[in-house]
Amino acid sequence: MTTNWPARYASRITGMVPSDIRELAKAMRQPDVISFGGGIPEPTLFPHDVVADSFQRILTDAKTARIALQYSESGGYMPLREWLAGYMGSMGAPCGPENILVTSGSQQGLDFVGRLLLSPGDTVLVETPTYIGALRAFDACEAKYGALPSPENPNPPAAKFGYLMPDFQNPQGTSLSLAEREDLLDRAEALDLPLLEDSAYEKLRFEGTPIPPLIALAIKRAGGIEKSRVLYTGTFSKTIVPSLRVGWLVAPSEVIAKLILIKQAADLHTSTLNQMVMMDLAQRMLNEQHLNHIRATYKRRRDVTLAALATHMPPGVSWTKPEGGLYIWVTLPPGVDGTAFATKALAENRVAVVSGKSCFAVNTVPNTIRLSFSLIPEDKAEEGVKRLAELLRRI
Amino acid sequence: MTTNWPARYASRITGMVPSDIRELAKAMRQPDVISFGGGIPEPTLFPHDVVADSFQRILTDAKTARIALQYSESGGYMPLREWLAGYMGSMGAPCGPENILVTSGSQQGLDFVGRLLLSPGDTVLVETPTYIGALRAFDACEAKYGALPSPENPNPPAAKFGYLMPDFQNPQGTSLSLAEREDLLDRAEALDLPLLEDSAYEKLRFEGTPIPPLIALAIKRAGGIEKSRVLYTGTFSKTIVPSLRVGWLVAPSEVIAKLILIKQAADLHTSTLNQMVMMDLAQRMLNEQHLNHIRATYKRRRDVTLAALATHMPPGVSWTKPEGGLYIWVTLPPGVDGTAFATKALAENRVAVVSGKSCFAVNTVPNTIRLSFSLIPEDKAEEGVKRLAELLRRI
Numbered sequence: 001m002t003t004n005w006p007a008r009y010a011s012r013i014t015g016m017v018p019s020d021i022r023e024l025a026k027a028m029r030q031p032d033v034i035s036f037g038g039g040i041p042e043p044t045l046f047p048h049d050v051v052a053d054s055f056q057r058i059l060t061d062a063k064t065a066r067i068a069l070q071y072s073e074s075g076g077y078m079p080l081r082e083w084l085a086g087y088m089g090s091m092g093a094p095c096g097p098e099n100i101l102v103t104s105g106s107q108q109g110l111d112f113v114g115r116l117l118l119s120p121g122d123t124v125l126v127e128t129p130t131y132i133g134a135l136r137a138f139d140a141c142e143a144k145y146g147a148l149p150s151p152e153n154p155n156p157p158a159a160k161f162g163y164l165m166p167d168f169q170n171p172q173g174t175s176l177s178l179a180e181r182e183d184l185l186d187r188a189e190a191l192d193l194p195l196l197e198d199s200a201y202e203k204l205r206f207e208g209t210p211i212p213p214l215i216a217l218a219i220k221r222a223g224g225i226e227k228s229r230v231l232y233t234g235t236f237s238k239t240i241v242p243s244l245r246v247g248w249l250v251a252p253s254e255v256i257a258k259l260i261l262i263k264q265a266a267d268l269h270t271s272t273l274n275q276m277v278m279m280d281l282a283q284r285m286l287n288e289q290h291l292n293h294i295r296a297t298y299k300r301r302r303d304v305t306l307a308a309l310a311t312h313m314p315p316g317v318s319w320t321k322p323e324g325g326l327y328i329w330v331t332l333p334p335g336v337d338g339t340a341f342a343t344k345a346l347a348e349n350r351v352a353v354v355s356g357k358s359c360f361a362v363n364t365v366p367n368t369i370r371l372s373f374s375l376i377p378e379d380k381a382e383e384g385v386k387r388l389a390e391l392l393r394r395i
Numbered sequence: 396m397t398t399n400w401p402a403r404y405a406s407r408i409t410g411m412v413p414s415d416i417r418e419l420a421k422a423m424r425q426p427d428v429i430s431f432g433g434g435i436p437e438p439t440l441f442p443h444d445v446v447a448d449s450f451q452r453i454l455t456d457a458k459t460a461r462i463a464l465q466y467s468e469s470g471g472y473m474p475l476r477e478w479l480a481g482y483m484g485s486m487g488a489p490c491g492p493e494n495i496l497v498t499s500g501s502q503q504g505l506d507f508v509g510r511l512l513l514s515p516g517d518t519v520l521v522e523t524p525t526y527i528g529a530l531r532a533f534d535a536c537e538a539k540y541g542a543l544p545s546p547e548n549p550n551p552p553a554a555k556f557g558y559l560m561p562d563f564q565n566p567q568g569t570s571l572s573l574a575e576r577e578d579l580l581d582r583a584e585a586l587d588l589p590l591l592e593d594s595a596y597e598k599l600r601f602e603g604t605p606i607p608p609l610i611a612l613a614i615k616r617a618g619g620i621e622k623s624r625v626l627y628t629g630t631f632s633k634t635i636v637p638s639l640r641v642g643w644l645v646a647p648s649e650v651i652a653k654l655i656l657i658k659q660a661a662d663l664h665t666s667t668l669n670q671m672v673m674m675d676l677a678q679r680m681l682n683e684q685h686l687n688h689i690r691a692t693y694k695r696r697r698d699v700t701l702a703a704l705a706t707h708m709p710p711g712v713s714w715t716k717p718e719g720g721l722y723i724w725v726t727l728p729p730g731v732d733g734t735a736f737a738t739k740a741l742a743e744n745r746v747a748v749v750s751g752k753s754c755f756a757v758n759t760v761p762n763t764i765r766l767s768f769s770l771i772p773e774d775k776a777e778e779g780v781k782r783l784a785e786l787l788r789r790i
Contacts (some may be wrong), residue, residue: 048460070435266535274669
């Protein structure tokens with residue numbers, strides 16, 4: 001009567017296993033744990049009242065409610081696509097609504113680009129380390145991995161595209177300088193390599209000068225978006241609110257036309273209502289005043305975490321000093337395994353961190369951990385770092 | 396500087412083209428067109444006030460708002476998964492929350508099952524004709540197709556799974572009888588063939604006796620869902636509202652565990668807020684009173700359309716008499732091409748219908764069209780059918 005399900009899964013699915021971070025999420029919720037774990041935004045920064053007001057406005061106006069509750073176009077709600085095109089223009093990346101696909105969060109943009117460009121066994125070039133969620137999306141296409149081209153790695157393997165977060169990267173918190181961006185574009189041109197730019201943390205700069213997104217530099221070089229080789233995913237999750245699951249993807253219109261067909265097959269369209277609300281929220285909240293409020297909160301948390309690291313960490317430990325984003329990347333002394341350290345830190349010291357190893361697709365550096373300061377209470381950061389330092393001294 | 400994008404697409408993407416129905420949607424919006432085209436629900440049946448109230452309740456209660464706006468579990472909002480497990484139990488399919496995956500509409504369930512079970516070149520067995528959106532989802536996995544096993548087709552090709560809508564099928568409007576369901580389960584067992592049951596129109600029965608879903612029959616045979624070979628996708632789009640994009644998938648827990656990993660890679664999770672609202676709406680609106688109101692509206696539209704067909708259609712034309720759903724399937728005289736007829740009907744007679752040909756993956760019957768009565772004004776149905784009959788007489 002029964003059937004052997006695992007034997008039926010497509011080969012690319014068989015190897016999929018729950019990620020460490022997912023499992024960690026459960027432990028993090030225990031009240032005695034000091035958590036540098038999940039990279040989720042601070043919920044008290046969500047504009048609750050404005051969100052409630054937006055939904056109410058749209059749902060109580062008969063004209064907007066009729067649109068909001070019905071099926072809609074796979075490409076996205078046209079006024080939002082137009083608004084996003086204008087927004088991209090304001091960031092130096094002029095384009096039209098035909099260059100925008102609204103996605104169910106920017107994660108869906110990563111999944112769709114993988115599905116568009118990858119056949120099983122194809123290679124993607126990534127940063128070392130890189131965002132785990134991107135690896136999971138490309139894994140589902142049975143991707144192989146290499147390292148992005150750079151002065152140290154001038155001859156990467158042949159690949160379908162390169163993926164990176166140029167700003168306050170998850171997990172390192174670091175950014176590419178303007179010179180590094182231009183160098184990467186030079187190399188991408190020489191290799192005829194498309195690039196996928198993930199802008200998740202772009203707007204969370206606490207200090208220093210903003211650097212143009214790769215897509216802006218690429219459009220400038222190409223003379224227009226239609227000839228740009230850079231695709232771009234955007235999100236409102238870190239600047240407004242994550243749960244509406246509205247993100248966007250920017251690309252030449254011929255690429256968007258194919259992605260719309262993928263969108264249609266994948267989930268028809270992103271919630272019409274959520275798109276309308278997100279457009280209203282973006283117009284009301286995506287301003288310097290609101291962003292500065294968010295930045296100030298995360299900057300304070302970064303500052304106390306960096307100060308604690310400087311005070312308590314033993315010699316042989318180094319870490320990044322990010323100018324924005326949510327993460328600090330810590331390199332432990334050689335020989336200390338990040339995964340074993342993270343497990344011990346949680347079990348014995350009640351501090352949650354993410355092992356760096358899961359963030360590598362190639363060239364793994366095992367003695368690394370990621371600290372997220374996004375949710376750390378300012379009065380607990382020092383105690384958390386102190387416990388990590390104690391554990392390090394003990395082992 | 397530029398790059399050749401089409402040459403870069405994965406092979407399964409190259410052949411993807413916009414569907415006829417999508418293109419038809421634009422024409423249907425012209426005011427002089429009488430439309431039997433798109434199968435979308437009647438928007439005046441959406442419970443606008445209750446939807447607005449639900450959002451307001453959840454967003455203005457600090458306790459629920461905090462959950463509603465944050466990232467959440469890939470498997471779905473646990474209270475909704477529990478509620479859906481109970482709902483499935485009430486339909487004769489007892490299961491637990493570990494057997495439920497919340498999806499972004501039931502279309503995503505079709506996509507995920509394709510991704511779980513299909514490698515390029517694998518075969519799916521489908522009804523002839525079948526739902527176009529399912530074909531598009533499986534096409535993205537480079538599926539091949541065969542016909543589902545039946546007394547007329549006892550030896551189908553080897554396949555990874557079978558897909559069907561047992562109730563008021565899109566596009567035919569017909570249902571499988573209990574005996575046909577039991578026969579299909581016998582054959583699926585003999586072939587060790589998993590089945591994917593799409594229940595999109597299940598609750599839209601206007602008359603006749605409800606028939607248990609395949610999954611209920613399969614669970615009864617297997618002695619529990621964990622050994623059932625039937626997967627099931629559910630939707631609120633036709634009973635409550637489509638635009639929140641909340642659907643669900645029912646499967647043995649080991650299958651759900653893998654699907655959760657696919658969900659995580661695809662879009663992290665379905666909007667937390669929309670899941671909470673949908674649970675509230677389901678509890679308030681998924682009752683016989685609301686469903687009977689919807690059924691009555693669609694029944695009137697079916698009745699006027701069937702009456703007009705009987706009055707006006709020339710000899711040699713036949714059609715289904717559905718007991719529910721949104722569709723009537725019309726077989727034109729042999730030699731009349733459905734696609735040419737639909738094109739002419741729109742251009743010359745200003746009536747929109749869908750050509751049947753796009754609904755076939757195998758065994759195409761070219762002289763067919765689909766009439767959707769979901770949006771037809773009751774005073775326009777006769778005129779629309781009359782024009783189609785006139786066109787038929789002319790050609």
